[in-house]
Amino acid sequence: xxxxxxxxxxxxxxxxxxxxxxxxxxxxxxxxxxxxxxxxxxxxxxxxxxxxxxxxxxxxxxxxxxxxxxxxxxxxxxxxxxxxxxxxxxxxxxxxxxxxxxxxxxxxxxxxxxxxxxxxxxxxxxxxxxxxxxxxxxxxxxxxxxxxxxxxxxxxxxxxxxxxxxxxxxxxxxxxxxxxxxxxxxxxxxxxxxxxxxxxxxxxxxxxxxxxxxxxxxxxxxxxxxxxxxxxxxxxxxxxxxxxxxxxxxxxxxxxxxxxxxxxxxxxxxxxxxxxxxxxxxxxxxxxxxxxxxxxxxxxxxxxxxxxxxxxxxxxxxxxxxxxxxxxxxxxxxxxxxxxxxxxxxxxxxxxxxxxxxxxxxxxxxxxxxxxxxxxxxxxxxxxxxxxxxxxxxxxxxxxxxxxxxxxxxxxxxxxxxxxxxxxxxxxxxxxxxxxxxxxxxxxxxxxxxxxxxxxxxxxxxxxxxxxxxxxxxxxxxxxxxxxxxxxxxxxxxxxxxxxxxxxxxxxxxxxxxxxxxxxxxxxxxxxxxxxxxxxxxxxxxxxxxxxxxxxxxxxxxxxxxxxxxxxxxxxxxxxxxxxxxxxxxxxxx
Numbered sequence: 001x002x003x004x005x006x007x008x009x010x011x012x013x014x015x016x017x018x019x020x021x022x023x024x025x026x027x028x029x030x031x032x033x034x035x036x037x038x039x040x041x042x043x044x045x046x047x048x049x050x051x052x053x054x055x056x057x058x059x060x061x062x063x064x065x066x067x068x069x070x071x072x073x074x075x076x077x078x079x080x081x082x083x084x085x086x087x088x089x090x091x092x093x094x095x096x097x098x099x100x101x102x103x104x105x106x107x108x109x110x111x112x113x114x115x116x117x118x119x120x121x122x123x124x125x126x127x128x129x130x131x132x133x134x135x136x137x138x139x140x141x142x143x144x145x146x147x148x149x150x151x152x153x154x155x156x157x158x159x160x161x162x163x164x165x166x167x168x169x170x171x172x173x174x175x176x177x178x179x180x181x182x183x184x185x186x187x188x189x190x191x192x193x194x195x196x197x198x199x200x201x202x203x204x205x206x207x208x209x210x211x212x213x214x215x216x217x218x219x220x221x222x223x224x225x226x227x228x229x230x231x232x233x234x235x236x237x238x239x240x241x242x243x244x245x246x247x248x249x250x251x252x253x254x255x256x257x258x259x260x261x262x263x264x265x266x267x268x269x270x271x272x273x274x275x276x277x278x279x280x281x282x283x284x285x286x287x288x289x290x291x292x293x294x295x296x297x298x299x300x301x302x303x304x305x306x307x308x309x310x311x312x313x314x315x316x317x318x319x320x321x322x323x324x325x326x327x328x329x330x331x332x333x334x335x336x337x338x339x340x341x342x343x344x345x346x347x348x349x350x351x352x353x354x355x356x357x358x359x360x361x362x363x364x365x366x367x368x369x370x371x372x373x374x375x376x377x378x379x380x381x382x383x384x385x386x387x388x389x390x391x392x393x394x395x396x397x398x399x400x401x402x403x404x405x406x407x408x409x410x411x412x413x414x415x416x417x418x419x420x421x422x423x424x425x426x427x428x429x430x431x432x433x434x435x436x437x438x439x440x441x442x443x444x445x446x447x448x449x450x451x452x453x454x455x456x457x458x459x460x461x462x463x464x465x466x467x468x469x470x471x472x473x474x475x476x477x478x479x480x481x482x483x484x485x486x487x488x489x490x491x492x493x494x495x496x497x498x499x500x501x502x503x504x505x506x507x508x509x510x511x512x513x514x515x516x517x518x519x520x521x522x523x524x525x526x527x528x529x530x531x532x533x534x535x536x537x538x539x540x541x542x543x544x545x546x547x548x549x550x551x552x553x554x555x556x557x558x559x560x561x562x563x564x565x566x567x568x569x570x571x572x573x574x575x576x577x578x579x580x581x582x583x584x585x586x587x588x589x590x
Contacts, residue, residue: 003084005421008412025039032075032082044074051100056098060095060096103379106411107136112161115573117573119569127173129434135410142241143189143192147160179246182245187281188222188254202224250289253299254282256302295316310340322348326365346379353386354460355398356393357464357521360449375414384407401427405423408429436510447495467528495518542588551588558581
């Protein structure tokens with residue numbers, strides 16, 4: 001009996017034999033967490049000669065034998081045993097497996113700040129999935145969605161996590177081999193704070209700024225690094241957040257400080273250089289975090305843009321080198337880090353945000369390039385991120401195949417030697433252990449491979465998502481002309497095929513989410529076709545009868561969107577997110 005394609009191990013011996021086990025035994029394997037008792041038919045022996053998180057699994061004898069290096073090694077052995085199970089027949093093949101991970105830290109980061117704050121049950125479900133894929137780290141990206149005492153004005157409508165929530169999540173994750181690492185942005189992306197009068201004076205440019213793409217933003221986003229009160233705020237936040245976590249790490253952000261050196265800190269930056277001012281600020285964050293026993297991780301974009309920082313960066317600072325489109329210099333950067341003995345993560349994305357239905361080819365290539373760099377450079381970690389830019393419109397189901405694709409490769413880097421096999425393994429895992437239905441994996445794959453995505457090649461997005469939010473997101477208007485009067489029939493045909501696959505699947509929330517994704521992509525296709533046929537690329541110029549039909553469809557879509565939101569997420573953020581969709585109503589004819 002051949003193991004499923006998604007089971008990737010270093011050593012494997014198989015034969016045609018298998019054994020049948022009881023329902024109770026299989027259920028115990030599925031639910032097993034660190035510290036639980038094993039069934040009597042499994043013997044577990046600690047083996048210090050194995051690599052970290054390594055294990056041996058031997059099902060060929062009368063009883064099942066597991067040898068393990070540590071508690072995670074034992075857990076991964078049991079998870080592998082469960083993944084080997086033929087659920088229909090309750091049988092497990094006769095195998096000998098010796099296995100260990102290629103990369104020591106395998107992380108997932110979920111955006112819980114733009115705008116979805118997932119329910120605890122949703123995060124618990126995600127942790128279960130991550131554990132099956134042998135992830136050992138999760139980060140929940142926070143800007144304003146933790147209930148900081150004394151800062152209620154920032155989070156009062158956001159349904160933030162509380163200290164009790166963090167403790168529950170941490171306990172649940174730890175039992176499943178996963179370390180919950182705190183993640184609080186501490187320089188840029190602070191607009192949710194700085195828009196309030198109480199904090200605006202801390203901004204680098206309190207009166208707003210023009211971003212790198214030429215768009216003016218009224219709300220400042222970056223703390224002034226030379227204002228000591230900025231650090232007073234951060235110290236207060238860390239004092240409330242960091243002690244809740246047992247992890248020795250802390251992600252302090254530091255990415256995309258758009259206004260840095262252009263406002264209140266300009267004189268100091270002109271005098272000493274932006275790189276020196278930035279490094280000083282990061283080192284102060286390091287010192288604050290160190291007072292709580294934490295080692296910091298910093299996003300790498302500013303550091304790599306001002307790479308003179310690399311030669312001055314202390315070796316206890318971890319750089320998280322991120323990029324989410326194919327064609328990035330992961331290997332080149334990894335070499336720079338290795339030459340300087342700087343610990344680093346290589347960070348990719350699911351490519352689901354600002355896409356509605358995903359961008360499969362980009363996600364696959366983005367992950368592939370990071371894995372190839374990892375094989376050459378041995379990073380401290382690999383991380384996949386799932387962001388929620390501009391409303392977090394994508395359904396959770398959309399991100400799952402990419403998560404599986406990454407998880408399989410992060411454990412066993414060599415799987416990418418055969419890209420087709422790797423893709424099939426990711427889709428097979430998603431079908432078997434996430435969606436629970438092959439037809440849903442088929443549907444998700446189709447939705448993430450619409451022709452317009454590759455045809456446009458737009459950075460970090462899909463035209464269908466961008467045009468849908470053109471009324472507040474003007475960044476691609478100069479590119480619209482290449483699609484003037486374009487028919488979206490090819491996309492609609494594929495969406496219809498995906499819907500047909502999804503409809504045939506068994507009932508589940510995953511199914512509902514993918515069917516909704518069909519609906520929003522179908523609407524976005526018709527909206528884009530009508531929009532791109534107007535003289536000035538304005539929704540207000542859409543032919544009245546078409547506009548009226550779109551208005552009616554949007555009413556239903558908004559209702560369904562709100563319903564779906566509450567099945568996975570807390571209420572906070574819904575008004576902001578759905579408001580972005582409702583903005584289209586003002587442009588259409590009822």
